[in-house]
Amino acid sequence: MSNFRQILKEIGEFDLFQKLLVIALCIPGMFSGFDTISQVFIGMSFPHHCNTDWILKRGPNMTEEEQQNLTLPVNEDGSFESCKMFTPVEWNLETIEASGINSTTGCSDGWHYETPKGASSILTEFHLVCDKSRFIEISQSVNMAGIFFGVLVFGTISDRFGRRRAILLSLLLQVLFGLAVALSPNIYAYIVFKFFCGVSGSAIMISLSVLAIEWTIPLRAATCTTLLMTSYCMGLMALSGIAYSIQNWRILQLVLVGPLVLVLGVFYCFIPESACWLISQGRKEEALKVLQRAAQANGRTVTEDLLDSLEIEDSPHTGNILNIFRIPYLRKRVLIMSVTWFASSFLYYGLSFNVGSFGVNIYLTQFIFGVAEFPANFISLILIQYLGRRISQAGFLMFGGVACLIILAIPKVLPVAITIIAVLGNFGAAASFSIAYVYSAELYPTVVRSNGVGLNSMCARVAGVLSPLVRLLEVFHDTIPMLVYGIIPIVAGGLCLLLPETLNVELEDHPELKKPTTGYKLKRHTSDQRI
Template identity: 75%
Template sequence: MSSFGQVLKEIGEFGLFQKRLLIILCIPTVFSAFVTFGQVFTGMSFPHHCNTNWILERGPNLTEEEQKNLTLPVNEDGRFESCKMFTPVDWDLETIEAYGINSTIDCTDGWDYEAPEGASSILTEFDVVCDKSSLIGVSQSIYMAGIFFGALAFGTISDRFGRRFAILLSLLLQLLFGVAVALSPNIYAYTVFIFFTGVSGIPILMTLTVMSMEWTDPSKVAVCSIILMIVNSSGLLVLAGIAYLIRDWRILQLVLSVPIVLVLAIFFCFIPESARWLISQGRKEEALKVLQRAAQVNGRTMPEDLLDKLKMEGSTERRNMLDIFRIPYLRKRTLIMGFNWFASSLMYFGLGLNVSSFGINIYLTQFIFGFVEIPANMITLVLIQYFGRRISQAGFLIFGGVSCLVVLAIPKDLPVVITTIAVLGKFGSTASFNIAYIYSAELYPTVLRQNGVGQNNMCARIAGILAPLIWLLEVYHHTIPMLLYGIIPIAAGILSFLLPETLNVELEDYAELK
């Protein structure tokens, strides 16, 4: 056993210090959910049509319906066109009513939106519709690119400058750019700011997970990690309620971002650095102070011989992300786990696009999505504790992939059955995602842990960018998307059996050439 493992037993492996730390670490996970899924509401779409007030100069007493009938063409579904209008003419109202207008043009004077009173979004304020509608998708892809960059950057930052520094920096970026998003003057500034919120939004979950497990006994690592994930999922439920009450997108964005000031203050004052990380960096004096504080909170004392032993051990070993690929066993783990993260993310976001239409309003849909993840988290905790990480990870990936393939065998005239099976697939992807956070962190040594998890997370972000694009392959054959969403997770699940089991195994501190 490592010297740190011995000291951890003496100061308390899951005492009041660890429990209090876990409670505080849970707080930012809620805001991570806000950052990631708040875009669902700030970018909400509303029915719209061209502004045709030009005709009111001829007939100021026209009703709204009469105005539409005279100025807007109708599509094949019998609905008014969203992006076309009849060409304005200099005729009087009687002539327009008698003969109608045949030629159409694109909207020239903006759009009218059928939004509830007081409701707004970036779509209504920046007119991101018609020929600009793709900018919504672009902003979402750029947000995912921000997560990709953040996973890489914060992996390096956390392993080089510490877990505490990385968490504080993430919170500061979330605060600054979250407020900047609310103050965006146009869609282009919004897209730039949303990129930087992505840099800090999801990657902070990696650091929080690593921080919690480095202070905890291996037998409690899964419990801590799953609690963080459950609180994150609960944030989706809270988000649905807040968004339902606040319909103005700018005010909503501020409400979701400004409270981070308090979180930042709490973390700055009360969150210690990971003692395990300090030891791995050769900063033993600082580590001893933190450990003594933890022992005091837990009502324990550290025997002098353990302190002396700790001073005699440790290393100033410096590692970087390239070492992951130089060391054979870490390279193998990275390639397999990277594929696992890719498959989980591809299935999660791919199915999310397909099962998002329940025929109910967007607020209730968001609530359901958040609620479904909670039982997935709980079941995950039970299974990985009894059956281990490896078989659980493989099982959920294969379960989710098979669900996607089963969807292809169900007739299209049974949409309820299709949706039910697809939700099971989403359940599997959520569970495999949660296990990946725990499993990945346990597979890497302390000196490379955050870098390893960060590189795995990057694979997930690539899948997040690709997932919506895969649906475009339907033009070649309608089965191609679901085949990919099914086959890739099954393949990843099978490869998972090549990984070592880490259940109740002491965390590795230093990379070994083995």
């Protein structure tokens, strides 16, 4: 949008105001991954077996090992069954030791969990084991379903009511429902609250990135988005340390959500609205106030000539998703980018939710995943400036997909090798996600930008819903999940090559998305729009 670019040149394209804004936006960016990825620790699995304290009535002084030998069946590998026990009998201890018990039953009296002192998870507290073990995957998918719904809702809120209000509302709801999660009385309430956490948390990164991009020039847009994604990585690294230090899931949830109260207060007082959005809505006075604030922070003076040249009509028009599908070239872009976001999310969460299955300490693995995203974001930033958005997006998707296929060829007795390849796959997924935020925002006109990026992100959340459920296909063959995680990104990478390049291209505005008398212009420029 070259007219607004002219205004940015006068007030400062990327000076103190924009730098402080990006730094401020990075703060909630650190918390954005907590709600989703913390599920790895909040739902952590611990060794468990049936509660067989019934036999202590026959022999109260027996050791734990003796109790288990008499009451628990043994698997082929020599370990005790976790979901079966020998049927309780009314025999005396001597008879049980001499004859043994042949019949088995389910865990009728609950379970014993082998947890570190003070540690707990929703699995141990709500007994999500054996016939209830799938509730972990279900809760993850429901959280992603909430994100799916939230992206649809908050995309509209952002385009209709502004980027600032969307951010503040999402932070408020994240605080309220995050606290409710920590107080959940049962797994059903937990799942409901996690759904609404997903609804509110979905808007944070999208609204943050759109606001940052609309306050700067295209050359700096990728830098802003990368910094936001880097703050997300820092959050993941911090999450590993916090979860290791606080292994009680309720306290952990409170610690992860509590600081957002302060963030919400600071943002309410200081976060600005997007001047670009205000202009597109015909709100001239508000736009001028925000522009003057930015110019003052940058040590610039907004001349009366520039302010007078900003002519805004009184018939603002808000775009919607139907506008995108009405125009052929936008329809093509949104469909391909939706597949791209789906594949990036599918790959990312497919690996992230499986960190406990690679054979290495879960806290260390999650920390390494977070560390790997740092170079992923910065390398992707460098490559998209030299190779362009399209080639970089396609390349990282294919790289991540191939990594998943390589994991299938590595024997399970080599957990370190599997973890290294998984980290490389996560590297590709993180880089692809980072590029997608930049690329998508540059592909859509201003009045439908949040709706377009929101629709793409909605498809990513569909992938988030399906990704945990794909692990259930292990019952047919243990290679199926990783095979699916690998093939989809490779296909999506090929489709990316059909998109246009947006490197060093102005943010666009499409005249068909505006009413004839709608919009803004600078008096000295009569037609400066790009299709």
